[in-house]
Amino acid sequence: MSSQTDSHWPPHRFAVAPMLDWTDRHCRYFHRLLTRKALLYTEMVTTGAILHGDQARHLDFDPAEHPIALQLGGSDPAELARCARIAQDWGYDQINLNVGCPSDRVQSGRFGACLMLEPRVVADGFKAMADAVDLEVSIKHRIGVDQRDSYAELVDFVGQLAEAGCRSFIVHARKAWLKGLSPKENREVPPLHYDWVYRLKQDFPQLNLIINGGISDLAACQAHLQQVDGVMLGRAAYQDPWLLARVDSQLFGASDPLQRPEQAIQSLLPYLQRHIETGGRFNNVVRHVLGLFNGQPGARRWRRLLSEQGCKPGAQAELLLQALAEVKTD
Numbered sequence: 001m002s003s004q005t006d007s008h009w010p011p012h013r014f015a016v017a018p019m020l021d022w023t024d025r026h027c028r029y030f031h032r033l034l035t036r037k038a039l040l041y042t043e044m045v046t047t048g049a050i051l052h053g054d055q056a057r058h059l060d061f062d063p064a065e066h067p068i069a070l071q072l073g074g075s076d077p078a079e080l081a082r083c084a085r086i087a088q089d090w091g092y093d094q095i096n097l098n099v100g101c102p103s104d105r106v107q108s109g110r111f112g113a114c115l116m117l118e119p120r121v122v123a124d125g126f127k128a129m130a131d132a133v134d135l136e137v138s139i140k141h142r143i144g145v146d147q148r149d150s151y152a153e154l155v156d157f158v159g160q161l162a163e164a165g166c167r168s169f170i171v172h173a174r175k176a177w178l179k180g181l182s183p184k185e186n187r188e189v190p191p192l193h194y195d196w197v198y199r200l201k202q203d204f205p206q207l208n209l210i211i212n213g214g215i216s217d218l219a220a221c222q223a224h225l226q227q228v229d230g231v232m233l234g235r236a237a238y239q240d241p242w243l244l245a246r247v248d249s250q251l252f253g254a255s256d257p258l259q260r261p262e263q264a265i266q267s268l269l270p271y272l273q274r275h276i277e278t279g280g281r282f283n284n285v286v287r288h289v290l291g292l293f294n295g296q297p298g299a300r301r302w303r304r305l306l307s308e309q310g311c312k313p314g315a316q317a318e319l320l321l322q323a324l325a326e327v328k329t330d
Contacts, residue, residue, distance in 0.1 A: 017234035047074030077128035144175035282315035298327035
């Protein structure tokens with residue numbers, strides 16, 4: 001979408017999606033070893049968890065993780081504004097509002113995908129956050145919900161938010177079914193309509209449109225970037241993390257930080273050691289690296305050893321080196 005090169009690309013050009021139970025601070029630290037440029041996201045954190053829970057547990061991150069965005073779940077403007085201010089003070093680079101998660105638990109809290117049925121509520125929440133902070137505030141949403149799934153309704157939703165001042169939209173190119181499908185099925189069953197996201201960019205050229213959903217490799221990312229401003233990868237980036245090691249060169253025109261996957265493990269060791277020494281468990285960190293050698297000789301042994309031994313109490317950082325010795329990387 002632009003002739004910019006190297007570091008002039010904005011972070012939203014490529015992002016790793018917020019994924020519940022996956023993109024915690026340990027996962028993000030590992031991903032940052034693989035790519036200096038990608039925008040990283042927290043798991044979705046509810047406003048209630050921040051305002052009434054353990055803020056440090058939900059919000060702490062390592063300085064190495066920048067640029068990093070906090071994804072919020074909520075709908076009350078005052079609570080969203082308070083959380084946005086807390087996030088800014090905590091050092092986050094961006095804030096994102098979840099209007100795409102279809103789970104029953106999220107619906108009962110009146111946030112996530114069900115909010116697509118209430119664009120005025122979303123606009124009020126966005127404006128409250130944007131007025132409260134100096135950070136970029138973005139919206140992540142679906143292309144529709146249940147029977148409210150026409151392109152015209154999508155344009156109305158985006159248009160109302162654009163009028164409220166929102167400039168960045170991450171669009172999961174599937175609609176969501178609020179009843180009858182599990183969250184997992186909602187990521188796989190509704191058909192993808194990338195062309196709708198492309199049309200949104202044509203209809204709203206002044207907005208940043210980031211595409212999400214079913215994207216599995218960097219070649220696909222490059223193709224999408226001919227039509228939209230950014231790409232967000234979820235499961236593909238988590239399950240085959242080494243693809244992140246070529247993001248900087250292929251999508252940002254920059255140098256890649258690592259050339260071989262074992263370098264990532266060597267770089268992760270000091271972090272893992274500190275985590276264990278301060279009372280953390282081996283598996284808190286290492287569960288995120290199981291897919292690093294996908295498709296390489298020894299990958300199965302790598303996963304098995306870390307899965308079987310890493311969950312045992314007292315597992316030490318040396319186990320990671322032991323597993324690395326099991327992998328043929330030549």
